[in-house]
Amino acid sequence: MEKTLRVIVEKCPQNHPCPSVRVCPVGALSQVDFQAPTVDHGKCIRCGKCSNFCPKKALVLE
Ligand code: SF4
Numbered sequence: 001m002e003k004t005l006r007v008i009v010e011k012c013p014q015n016h017p018c019p020s021v022r023v024c025p026v027g028a029l030s031q032v033d034f035q036a037p038t039v040d041h042g043k044c045i046r047c048g049k050c051s052n053f054c055p056k057k058a059l060v061l062e
Contacts (some may be wrong), residue, residue, distance in 0.1 A: 003046050003061045005039050011058035012036040020050035020059055 005028075012018075018037045021029045028043035029050055036058065051059040 006060050008058045009036045011056045020053045023049045023053045
């Protein structure tokens with residue numbers, strides 16, 4: 001079954017620029033102010049880079 005990237009909003013402190021936005025190779029993550037990032041599922045290639053990078057484990061591929 002194909003995995004989907006999910007944002008666990010409760011794990012994101014939402015008080016800083018999301019570092020994972022910059023590691024996404026296809027620009028699928030975006031962030032408004034310091035809110036939890038959102039995923040453009042049409043762009044996401046499910047590479048897992050952002051979920052490995054997020055120190056709070058708020059991005060999960062499942
Ligand atoms: S899984 Fe990869 S392509 Fe998808 S949002 Fe994360 S870094 Fe970007």
